[in-house]
Amino acid sequence: DGFITAIKPGTATLAAVSGAARAERTITVVPNTIASVELVRTVREARQGDVVRFRAVARNAAGRELDGLSPIWSFSPGEGMIDQDGAFVGYAPRTYTITASFGTISADAMITLAPREVRRPVTVVGRLPRTAFTTEEVWIHPNGKVAYLGTGSGGDRMYTIDISDPANPVVTDSILSNTRRVNDLMTTPDGRTLVFTREGASDRKNGIVIASLADPLHPRPIAEFTEGMEAGVHSAFIYRQEPFGTHVFATNDGTGAIHVINIDDPSAPREVGRWRTDRPDAGRTLHDVDVQDGLAYLSYWNDGLVILDVGKGIKGGSPANPQLVAQVKYDLNALYRDVEAVGGPGFIRGTHTAWRHKDYVFIADEVFPASPVEGAKDASAGRAYGRLQVVDISDLAAPRIVAHYEPEFGGVHNVWVAGDTLYMGAYNAGFRAFDISGELRGDLRTQGREMVHLNTADMDGSTKNTAMTWGVVVRDGLAYVNDMYNGLWIVRMEPRRRDLTP
Template sequence: MPVEAAAEAVVGDGGETAYLATMTGFATVDVSDPTDPTVLVDREVEIGDRPLSNILDVSVDGDRLVVAGPANFGYEPMGFRCYDVSDPADPIPAGEYETGYHIHNCYLEGDLLFVAENDFDTDTNALAIFDVADGIERIGSWSLLDRDPGWRDRPFLGRYLHDVYVQDDLAYLPYWNAGTYLVDVSDPTAPEYVSHVADTTLEAQQGVAREDAVYGLPGNDHYAAVDDTGDLMAVGREAWATSGDPDRPGGIDLYDVSDTAEPVHRGSIDPPRADDETYAGRRWTTSHNFEFRDGRLYSSWYRGGVKIHDVSDPSEPEELTWWRDADETAFWTAQVLEPGETFVASSTEAIPRTSLDGALYTFPIERGTTVVDDGFDADSPSNGSESDGADDSVPGFTGAAALVGGAAGLEWLRRRGNGNVQD
């Protein structure tokens, strides 16, 4: 189903409604019949009577939806708005908050909103915690730089808090090259460090050039989540070939966190491959967002498609399902709709200089592989060091200073030589 400017998608608790970020607002979609999804609302968002733009993330829990943005530098206003979505066809505004910093991602857990606070002006990379139960009040924060101040000497985007996931009073914080941090938020006014995992070290990063540090492996912790039990954690690495080592897109690593103080790496899921794996190549097959459910991992890989893996033995993840049509889709996330039956995936149109269309797809949960012949010659990647003229926006998504509304604006974004695209 076409959804213009689609980015993140989340599924409501009842499994009958999907909520999508749409650059200038959000859409609610009735997915009660997965074969015939229907848009209920496509709404723009304002904060302080000014339009909020560059919206890439939404989060829902129960009857509350949060829409946050902008996802990158250079836009105003900045903040989030809450909605009562007890009737998804008629969302009711339920409070707004202007932050003064952009919000790339957030996570709603009950009455608490966890926000990635990356403030370039103050050189801050922190987790901000808000109570949104009755009004909106900031009540706590936690920062990588307070614990490991040496990271302040590395590029801002190389220690960026990219996303937030919370389950059972633990926050999982992917801090790009600094690693993924587990933080106890049982007292949201005083979060405490528990442990972290990392694919590289501060010492190893000292001599790394900015482009390699921000776009290439190792590192690039982009998204993290745990399974239903909280014992298995996945860390997705959004990366491109930069002539570094390894010189390929990022995959997903699996960790045993049954002892949260001592995570242990158990296995990995490799990315699909492409003939050109650089950022500028626009073939993007790196890991993006995902979800655990009932021993399976539902994952998105931009133009690499969507996959399901059986991760009941994380040392040997088994690929069950792969669907890809790289000429038509670039998947942002995969989310279970009805356990054992269906899942949904949002496809974005924002990869620079492509002609993709935003959409929401529904899929049956079944074994099999469907890969449309898309001309990707993955047997011999020609990964050069060509730069895409990347600017100081967050690696990967919409580095435009302003977003022109509607189709004309999206076309401008596609053609822009240094437009970045990352959730």
């Protein structure tokens, strides 16, 4: 099991062999001169889910601290985790005993965790049901008074919605396009231009459509960009950075490449850059892209999370010359073995979306079984799966997964972060929001971090009485939640109630 016991001082060589592969490491065992151990912690008070750091101080008989020694950590009871660096997170509000052991010598420390207490009520402020097609992406104009809503499942239009009165959203216009899906849409930061994606065009001229927002309530198409994107564009992100200008980062359904399109003149878009992972086109899928502070975070399905320098400068990258910074891959088949057990082989799974926040990137996996429930006839009998994973990128040269969230029922789809709150469209699991304050480690679902949950099932929709929450955009204290099956929800998280029963 890889566990080695030091018996006496000396040097030993450890070898691991697997087939033709072999690795060796030399271990030096020094005399045990530890006379005492003390546990030092960073805080005295904490809540469930907080990371509390412990340091084990070993001293010899003369009281001198001994450097370079690593203890074996343990804790009780068993509802939490502790890393080799002494970072402990307790999942339940209770008293824990932390133990650091150096051979036969150990030390204990106790810490009591208070309840996290972040649960809040939620209010549905407004609704706009949609019935003709499924509902796809939502975006809010920078003026905060207009929303744009995509359609799918044969959807050939994008809706414009007046949300100046959030309690009474009203459709004011739409753009019809040769497409069967408007999966993604976004405005430029100045609110003058809108871009939306096309998939399934009858003439295979997919790509992106660019519209003028001289009147935000009535967008007017002014250009298209289709070259090299005949297979379709699933996602697009608009990013402006001086001195490079404004660019659309668009995914290519056919090749899995990221296309970088300059729209400084929205009426004359031009491609300036392109990048793809090193694998055959047939096996490469790029699903989504997020760009912040000159770095692009690409959700590369089978290839995990890819981070590119597109203007940050740390690798000499620019929009015209993207450069690889880091990549995080993980075994999707092993992670979702239960999905294969339920629906058989060939199930859908991949790195679906990413969002950078502080020193973390939140990545969501999209997972569906290969076959529906046998004998079932309505949508509520099916379900999504998936996990939100938290990647620590404080060291960009060595990103690592440190925490995760997985709903008991439903999946994870698109996310939005505002302040220390993460908002999520969780497919069958509805709309959810989580407290992501502080350092993140371990299983977030068990730590009492969920703030709100809203089941967005509705009898008014293209599919009745079943939630399929796509995502959310947050603006001015309101969450604009789009459900694939029934349209737009406008939601407000209320302040936490203080008059709870002790």
